[in-house]
Amino acid sequence: MHHPISIANLRAALFTSALALSTVTAATWAEAQGAAPESATAEQKATAQKAFEKGMKASKAKKHEDALAAFKESYGAVASPNSHLMVARELVELGRLEEAWAEYEKTVVEAEAAAQKDPKYADTATGAKNEQNDLKGKLGFVKLTVTGAGPGSRVTVRGKEIPEADWGKPVAVMPGSVRVELVASDGKEIVQEVNATAGSETPVTLAPPAAAPAAGNAAGEGSAKLEASTSGKGPSMRTWAYIAGGVGVAGLATFGIFGAMNNAKHSKLEDECKDGVCPSNLEDEKDTGKTYQTIANVGLVVGVVGLGTGTVLYLMSGKKTEKAAALPKRRGPRVESVSVGYQSVLVSGSF
Incomplete structure (x- = not known):
């Protein structure tokens, strides 16, 4: 029952x-972000440098999970764009390309801002852009168009929720079948299954269904309500x-x-x-x-x-x-x- x-x-x-x-x-992960490079203490810099060197050693030994953890630890002490760049690279080595794409994007923003105070980070920003661009041929992109969605609606791509501010941006995904869902605030859902191809964008339009028309008479209205409720x-x-x-x-x-x-x-x-x-x-x-x-x-x-x-x-x-x-x-x-x-x-x- x-x-x-x-x-x-x-x-x-x-x-x-x-x-x-x-x-x-x-x-x-947000809390793991450490002090800004220009305001970090000597102790914080020493901690970050030690973790960074540990990550480099692990990466050269092909121990990429250990390297990823070490670079995140370094970034947690001092939020250096170079540590963030290494996080993105280790994600690539681990085959986690969707995550790597997102981290490269964040690294570019951080490095360009940091380069205003320290020119050495300009090379980091350029490197992150070039390496992110190298992933374009390995990833597919879902281009969302969401219309008529009310407050509280949620959009997910392969189970990952996409912030409303990013609904208009291409979402990087591994090639293959991709499940895209729009869940309205009332629980109704619109689901689309699309096939993402490496190096190309796949458009997906999501819109809640139109409201049912009002019934012409009381009896019909009651019947429609009963039918809808069941x-x-x-x-x-x-x-x-x-x-x-x-x-x-x-x-x-x-x-x-x-x-x-x-x-x-x-x-x-x-x-x-x-x-x-x-x-x-x-x-x-x-x-x-x-x-x-x-x-x-x-x-x-x-x-x-x-x-x-x-x-x-x-x-x-x-x-x-x-x-x-x-x-x-x-x-x-x-x-x-x-x-x-x-x-x-x-x-x-x-x-």
């Missing part, structure tokens, strides 16, 4: 979980299964990333602390390690719950589809050597 209240509660819980996880992840629906159970699964995958990814960063901090403390006693200047390192561990644990819990919920909903949606297939259809309203920027960072070895 269908229970509207239970489904509503489930939708609210899943949306809250997804929002919480995305907020934690986004806030963590046949109209929000997102399907399988859609919520995909959302829950996406939350789970994001949670496990958060666990993996911050678990690795926590292990790096732990190893550093083991190397520099003698007989369990750590110098006072390492207290911040301990606190940072605890923060990484907490975030990793939260990610693990959200990951397990999300994947578990997604699996159950997916299985239930299959049964629901089988039952629906046996019923007669009802008619009614339907409601991602030397060259400018790249080698300059490698040769100079500065963050």
Whole structure:
């Protein structure tokens, strides 16, 4: 038997979980941004330089996950465009081209602003632009046109929410099938599946369905309302299964990333602390390690719950589809050597 209240509660819980996880992840990376290069203290610069050199060593050894974590750590001490550029490069090495595209874009903005105070960052901006341009032939781009969407509407591309301010910008994606969704504030959704081709833009137009016309008489109006209430629906159970699964995958990814960063901090403390006693200047390192561990644990819990919920909903949606297939259809309203920027960072070895 269908229970509207239970489904509503489930939708609210899943949306809250997804929002919480995305907020934690986004806030963590935002908080990881360190001091501006021109205002960083000598201690912050030393910490950033040490992490940067660690990242360079890991990158040369082809340990790109370790290198990515180290460059993020360096950027967390001093927000140098050079560290940010190395983050983008490691994402390329890991095959995470959609993320790399976004980080290159941010690096260009940062480097151009920093170059106004320190000309050396002009090469970083040029290098980031050139390397981002090299990705154009490997990525497809979804060009969104959203019309008639009211306040509170959300747009996702392959499960990633696109900020409203970016709805008019091409979204970088890996070539292949791409699911694009518009979810209105009332829960109604418009879904399009398109095929993205490397090196080209694929236009997608999203618009909520027009409101149903008013009935001509009281009896007809009552019938239309009854039909709409029984046949109209929000997102399907399988859609919520995909959302829950996406939350789970994001949670496990958060666990993996911050678990690795926590292990790096732990190893550093083991190397520099003698007989369990750590110098006072390492207290911040301990606190940072605890923060990484907490975030990793939260990610693990959200990951397990999300994947578990997604699996159950997916299985239930299959049964629901089988039952629906046996019923007669009802008619009614339907409601991602030397060259400018790249080698300059490698040769100079500065963050």
